[in-house]
């Protein structure tokens with residue numbers, strides 16, 4: 079697609095053709111290309127989307143480093159014998175692993191897995207590095223890509239065979255320490271979703287049958303998309319001692335007794351960009367929160383030949399002032415494009431605030447500011463624009479967050495029986511919370527009828543998220559009628 083095709087704008091409906099609309103936004107806003115023919119499932123992250131990833135990365139990385147995590151890097155390949163040491167990992171990832179069998183013209187003695195996740199290559203080194211309780215806690219993180227060969231239709235950022243992520247791996251003396259670590263990372267994921275991506279999330283844990291292979295507990299943050307489907311935003315796993323036992327991660331305690339460590343792992347991927355695009359964007363194109371936008375403000379000067387000089391001078395001064403104040407600003411003074419074209423183009427690209435500066439603004443010492451999400455116009459005083467622009471950016475962020483929050487608040491519904499779960503999901507989507515016995519078969523009964531699953535089970539102490547009957551202690555499973563002491567959140571999901 080050439081740049082000129084952008085003049086066509088978005089043609090698909092977000093509401094009625096969400097998938098097509100999403101693909102169109104990714105393409106026309108210059109975010110992604112599909113991989114080469116014969117490589118379905120791979121995408122190219124163009125500079126505009128990679129820049130978003132870099133900002134998200136920066137936010138997470140700073141939080142990790144503030145809390146005792148160091149970055150490292152481990153090989154892309156994992157020997158098959160390593161992968162086999164933790165049996166749940168082998169079973170869990172087996173159908174999705176890509177294998178290297180040859181190096182050059184020679185067949186390898188042992189197949190190498192392209193990492194689907196790195197526990198099996200990191201744990202052996204943790205085992206070497208940890209000797210005594212003084213070496214704990216040990217916390218390493220790597221920024222990398224992993225490959226999971228899923229035979230599904232490509233959806234940029236949501237579903238790709240190779241994806242970018244970070245994976246953190248830690249080891250601790252006690253079970254409690256490992257659990258605390260698991261929740262610290264979940265908190266940080268929640269914070270980045272809410273304070274950087276402007277997306278409120280639900281915290282909870284995965285049902286036992288959907289845990290990370292080998293984990294004691296998998297915790298998750300889930301985000302609800304405007305089409306009623308849930309996105310697993312990031313996961314943090316309490317691995318217990320299964321990996322430590324399989325890979326000999328042991329330490330000597332204060333009494334020189336040999337002990338097995340407790341480990342965690344946690345990951346946040348570029349799927350977050352999918353959630354970002356899907357949540358905020360609209361039929362004019364991409365919408366970005368000011369926290370992530372490459373350009374927070376675009377200035378579009380509007381002039382006739384006799385006013386050109388004064389308008390451009392004024393616009394340049396404003397741009398300079400914003401830049402000095404640390405605002406990411408772009409002055410679009412291209413001669414060959416008219417203001418209407420520029421408005422459309424920057425809307426398509428998602429710039430949060432547009433400044434319009436014409437002869438009237440120059441004369442009155444003002445600036446017209448337009449908010450990208452809803453087109454609201456605000457007149458700003460030229461004098462203290464470097465300060466007031468901060469308020470405008472904050473307001474845009476607040477609008478995006480409020481819209482997303484409204485969506486999630488309006489779309490959690492109760493159900494007490496199978497018909498209620500299916501009917502509510504079919505009619506509204508969103509989350510349906512129902513008492514559940516804990517048996518996977520009851521989830522299967524629902525997913526056989528409809529592409530929906532249990533995406534989350536609230537934490538035991540998170541009372542407001544539980545179904546009333548479960549809280550009251552006399553609940554029956556909505557599917558089979560047996561005693562239920564858990565609340566399941568059913569949803570369709572990405």
Ligand SMILES: [Zn+2]
Pocket residue numbers: 514515516517520555556557558559560
């Ligand atoms: Zn049941």
